Amino acid sequence: MTEQAIRQDLDADGILLLTIDCPGLSMNVINEDLTRDLIAAVERIKTDDAVKGAVITSGKPSGFVAGADLKGMNFSGGGAGASSGKSRMAQLFEGVFTLNKLLRDMETTGKPVASAVNGLALGGGLEIVLATHYRVIADNPKIVLGLPEVLVGLFPGAGGTQRLPRLIGVQPALMFLLQGKNMSPQEALGLGVAQAVVPVEQVVQTAKDWVKANPKGGVQPWDQKSFKFPGGVGATNPNFVQTFMGGTAMAHKQTFGNMNQVKAILSAVYEGTQLPMDTAIRLESKYFAKVVADPQAGNMIRSLFVSKQAAEKGARRPANVPPMKTKKVGMLGAGLMGAGIAMVSAQAGIEVVLLDRDLAAAEKGKQYTADRLAKKRTAPEKAAEILGRIHPTSDYADLKGCDLIIEAVFETREIKADVTKATEAVVGADTIFGSNTSTLPITGLAEAWSKPRISWASTSSRQSRRCRWSKSSSARKPGLRQSPRRSIMWRKSARRRSS
Amino acid sequence: MAEAYIYDAVRTPRGKGRKDGKLHEITPIQLATQVLQAIRDRTNIDTADVDDVILGCVSPVGEQGADIARVAVLNADYAETTAGVQVNRFCASGLEAVNMAAAKVIAGEAEFAIGGGVESMSRVPMGSDGGAWATDPAVAIKNYFAPQGIGADLIATIDGFSRDDVDAYAVESQRRAAKAWDEKRFAKSIIPVKDVIGEIVLGHDEYMRPQTDMQSLASLAPAFQALGEQMPGFDEIAKLRYPEVERVNHVHHAGNSSGIVDGASAVLVGNKEIGAKYGLKPRARIKGMASIGSEPLIMLTGPTYVTQKLLKRLGMTVADIDLFELNEAFASVVMRMMKHLDIPHEKMNVNGGAIAMGHPLGATGGMILGTVLDELERTGKQTALVTLCVGAGMGTATVIERI
Numbered sequence: 001m002t003e004q005a006i007r008q009d010l011d012a013d014g015i016l017l018l019t020i021d022c023p024g025l026s027m028n029v030i031n032e033d034l035t036r037d038l039i040a041a042v043e044r045i046k047t048d049d050a051v052k053g054a055v056i057t058s059g060k061p062s063g064f065v066a067g068a069d070l071k072g073m074n075f076s077g078g079g080a081g082a083s084s085g086k087s088r089m090a091q092l093f094e095g096v097f098t099l100n101k102l103l104r105d106m107e108t109t110g111k112p113v114a115s116a117v118n119g120l121a122l123g124g125g126l127e128i129v130l131a132t133h134y135r136v137i138a139d140n141p142k143i144v145l146g147l148p149e150v151l152v153g154l155f156p157g158a159g160g161t162q163r164l165p166r167l168i169g170v171q172p173a174l175m176f177l178l179q180g181k182n183m184s185p186q187e188a189l190g191l192g193v194a195q196a197v198v199p200v201e202q203v204v205q206t207a208k209d210w211v212k213a214n215p216k217g218g219v220q221p222w223d224q225k226s227f228k229f230p231g232g233v234g235a236t237n238p239n240f241v242q243t244f245m246g247g248t249a250m251a252h253k254q255t256f257g258n259m260n261q262v263k264a265i266l267s268a269v270y271e272g273t274q275l276p277m278d279t280a281i282r283l284e285s286k287y288f289a290k291v292v293a294d295p296q297a298g299n300m301i302r303s304l305f306v307s308k309q310a311a312e313k314g315a316r317r318p319a320n321v322p323p324m325k326t327k328k329v330g331m332l333g334a335g336l337m338g339a340g341i342a343m344v345s346a347q348a349g350i351e352v353v354l355l356d357r358d359l360a361a362a363e364k365g366k367q368y369t370a371d372r373l374a375k376k377r378t379a380p381e382k383a384a385e386i387l388g389r390i391h392p393t394s395d396y397a398d399l400k401g402c403d404l405i406i407e408a409v410f411e412t413r414e415i416k417a418d419v420t421k422a423t424e425a426v427v428g429a430d431t432i433f434g435s436n437t438s439t440l441p442i443t444g445l446a447e448a449w450s451k452p453r454i455s456w457a458s459t460s461s462r463q464s465r466r467c468r469w470s471k472s473s474s475a476r477k478p479g480l481r482q483s484p485r486r487s488i489m490w491r492k493s494a495r496r497r498s499s
Numbered sequence: 500m501a502e503a504y505i506y507d508a509v510r511t512p513r514g515k516g517r518k519d520g521k522l523h524e525i526t527p528i529q530l531a532t533q534v535l536q537a538i539r540d541r542t543n544i545d546t547a548d549v550d551d552v553i554l555g556c557v558s559p560v561g562e563q564g565a566d567i568a569r570v571a572v573l574n575a576d577y578a579e580t581t582a583g584v585q586v587n588r589f590c591a592s593g594l595e596a597v598n599m600a601a602a603k604v605i606a607g608e609a610e611f612a613i614g615g616g617v618e619s620m621s622r623v624p625m626g627s628d629g630g631a632w633a634t635d636p637a638v639a640i641k642n643y644f645a646p647q648g649i650g651a652d653l654i655a656t657i658d659g660f661s662r663d664d665v666d667a668y669a670v671e672s673q674r675r676a677a678k679a680w681d682e683k684r685f686a687k688s689i690i691p692v693k694d695v696i697g698e699i700v701l702g703h704d705e706y707m708r709p710q711t712d713m714q715s716l717a718s719l720a721p722a723f724q725a726l727g728e729q730m731p732g733f734d735e736i737a738k739l740r741y742p743e744v745e746r747v748n749h750v751h752h753a754g755n756s757s758g759i760v761d762g763a764s765a766v767l768v769g770n771k772e773i774g775a776k777y778g779l780k781p782r783a784r785i786k787g788m789a790s791i792g793s794e795p796l797i798m799l800t801g802p803t804y805v806t807q808k809l810l811k812r813l814g815m816t817v818a819d820i821d822l823f824e825l826n827e828a829f830a831s832v833v834m835r836m837m838k839h840l841d842i843p844h845e846k847m848n849v850n851g852g853a854i855a856m857g858h859p860l861g862a863t864g865g866m867i868l869g870t871v872l873d874e875l876e877r878t879g880k881q882t883a884l885v886t887l888c889v890g891a892g893m894g895t896a897t898v899i900e901r902i
Contacts, residue, residue: 235629
């Protein structure tokens with residue numbers, strides 16, 4: 001891995017153009033190559049008298065930098081102090097502090113550094129941008145800028161929790177840091193995250209022009225004596241106090257106190273914004289080390305990023321099975337769950353046969369949709385169209401032609417077995433059958449079907465919110481994972497073989 | 500060990516804690532100065548015999564900062580040798596100050612010591628001192644921080660006090676306070692506050708609304724509903740700690756919670772000999788004192804527990820106490836203590852409380868100690884227990900008995 005990730009081109013004005021272009025990747029990510037080349041680049045800015053300033057841009061049309069290489073992340077603590085007898089936490093700190101320190105070095109060489117952002121800049125990518133003194137973004141509303149680390153159990157650990165509040169104020173910064181939401185170039189300009197938004201072909205020249213015109217521009221606002229923290233800061237500042245009293249409670253209630261990275265973001269911003277920058281970024285990295293030292297972060301990255309991406313790409317989808325679109329679903333049981341599934345299915349344009357023991361119960365299940373649509377003030381013609389797709393019945397024969405069956409009947413094996421058999425008799429054993437079981441193991445229920453075989457599983461999110469948030473922490477050890485499989489589907493193996 | 504006796508107790512009237520309040524123009528140091536001068540002038544003691552002045556103050560920043568007790572000693576022209584210390588036990592600061600004064604006397608550290616408190620809530624608003632408890636995210640999450648109003652409503656929810664129940668309590672507090680003022684029951688202890696030209700600016704509790712009835716209270720919106728149910732939604736935090744609660748019933752509002760007011764109090768405590776030196780008759784003996792902590796989210800249950808703790812240590816029961824005085828931070832706080840300790844309303848806050856007259860945070864403990872002492876003397880009763888609910892789940896109590 002010695003291929004060049006950052007090209008250096010010194011122009012006649014002494015402006016060093018740093019073009020990030022990770023070899024072999026469609027999108028730039030922060031990996032070992034990029035870090036190594038950025039270290040060299042910062043060293044050159046600092047020591048080469050011919051370099052008067054620098055501009056960072058991307059050589060990829062796909063965007064600027066998409067963030068850290070989550071798949072390649074190594075939290076085992078193999079940093080510089082790996083064999084120095086230091087504690088695991090101290091080693092972890094050194095590892096995660098590398099990039100943080102590097103960006104701090106870049107913003108304190110005294111020479112102006114501008115960023116020319118041609119496309120999306122996320123996570124560590126935006127953190128590189130934030131560490132530059134002048135930020136030019138291409139004028140394209142589709143460009144997303146953001147710090148989404150919180151969504152995968154991490155937080156911005158390369159100065160993001162410190163620079164964003166110092167640029168736009170603690171409260172707005174917390175919104176982006178805690179929710180991981182993106183901003184557009186125009187929003188960035190309005191907030192002061194960007195100083196210029198220009199057509200994409202002009203970003204480098206605009207950045208160079210600024211560097212050339214501002215030889216003394218290499219000092220960040222927070223490194224100037226006159227710096228005033230936007231919106232105020234400190235434990236007796238009323239805005240600051242209100243922000244944290246409210247923000248902490250909101251975060252607490254939304255995460256039920258189970259998200260390490262959310263707590264770490266709050267603490268890094270609360271404590272760090274009251275510190276000088278050099279101490280603040282060290283503190284940020286200490287919190288980052290704490291977060292990655294806990295298995296929760298790794299588990300969340302695995303589930304919410306690596307595995308999720310793989311699942312979305314159909315990694316576990318059987319080969320040679322053509323996509324199948326559900327046109328007609330048979331919903332067994334018109335209770336709260338059945339009625340709800342009937343409603344969302346009908347809203348998605350799928351015909352629904354809603355079956356219950358007697359017609360009155362099935363009609364009642366349909367009425368649920370009518371009531372909900374009325375409450376949401378759905379236009380009458382739209383509501384009629386949706387309701388028209390729900391066919392209440394007590395007759396199994398009406399299930400004929402359904403390509404998907406979902407069972408949400410009373411939670412006993414006997415009843416579930418009865419409806420399973422009665423259904424198979426009508427639709428045949430080759431139809432996909434899903435169960436909404438919450439406590440009864442799916443394999444046992446599947447025995448009532450003549451060709452049982454677990455094909456795929458999905459968990460419904462109808463369980464209480466308290467449970468939902470606690471899953472990531474209870475899933476620390478894969479072997480002990482106990483999250484209930486609530487809606488698991490099976491279908492016969494013969495079907496797969498035949499196609 | 501020495502016994503600690505109460506020789507005098509004074510308090511300012513309470514002014515509305517707003518910009519149009521009568522005491523708004525009076526600085527907190529002036530409030531503290533005037534009660535200290537009153538103690539000195541009423542007892543004719545040589546202040547050189549006052550070893551320490553302990554003043555409670557809950558927002559000790561700005562003009563209440565920098566040890567307001569010592570500065571008040573100097574400003575009141577006490578002997579230079581009299582020390583001063585400011586303490587903060589949130590709402591019980593004033594009573595804690597008296598307890599510490601008593602402890603110093605009992606331990607032999609002081610002959611005379613003054614305990615009391617001061618708070619100008621109109622000039623130094625509540626919360627001015629910040630603090631890690633509510634603001635530091637790590638601390639707030641770990642301790643399930645929620646504001647005290649949520650705790651008060653949670654008590655009402657758990658103990659089943661309805662809006663009508665708490666409103667009825669508030670109406671009674673107003674009625675009792677009005678009657679007490681009408682009959683001049685506080686006359687002995689109220690020190691009218693004077694302005695810079697020596698004129699009286701306030702001689703009575705300004706906050707009272709004796710005309711309050713159920714109808715007028717019914718029109719008030721719950722004060723903590725938005726905070727609890729919407730932004731930022733503290734009810735959800737409460738439910739994390741109290742999962743048995745399905746919904747917090749928000750029953751408290753400005754009319755059944757303690758009023759925001761300005762005021763100061765001072766209580767002169769001393770041993771037997773020092774009183775005898777000045778021919779002072781002890782008004783009461785401090786029989787015992789205690790503080791306790793309890794669950795901080797519900798926050799306001801401390802009075803029950805600290806009362807049990809103190810009575811047990813003194814070998815007493817609820818029946819041995821003639822009068823109870825519990826700061827009316829919120830109606831549910833008092834109702835809970837009456838319910839859990841089986842205290843009849845006829846013995847509790849007989850002359851009204853902070854719902855009617857207001858709660859100048861740091862000063863209240865000293866004020867209600869004086870109120871109940873006045874009442875013991877007026878009715879010829881013997882023993883009283885004074886207690887307050889305290890931020891972060893604490894409670895502080897004192898038992899006094901007349902000599």
